[in-house]
Amino acid sequence: MFRILLVEDDRALKEILKLELTESFPSIIIEEASNGKKAREMIDSFCPHLALIDIRLPDESGLQVAKELKAKCPDTAVAILTSYDFPEYEKAALELGISHYFVKTRMGRNEINGMINSLLNNS
Secondary structure, rough: OOEEEEEOHHHHHHHHHHHHHHHHOOOOOEEEEHHHHHHHHHOOOOOOOOEEEEEEOOOOOOHHHHHHHHHOOOEEEEEEEOOOOOOOHHHHHHOOOOEEEEOOOOOOOHHHHHHHHHHHHHH
């Protein structure tokens, strides 16, 4: 089973993503967290194939969560989700080895599905 960790504090966006992902990939397992603390707790028992992480969480930077996730689960693909189209955010994400960077206002179902299909085909 392909495992996804969805770390997003916007409840509506989280529900939309979950719905779209489960419709497109019915056999995936999605675990979710709405803040960095909960995400870090989950990482200890749930090493996902893919993590979708909001860059700005209520309690810390999503980049820090991604860094800790990559340290514990180095094979996990990480995609940063952000409302902020700042080049410095994208640069920081790339320096951490984060494979995908999505600006929420331009993010579409095809991009995320394409990323997941690519990961599924390479695993």
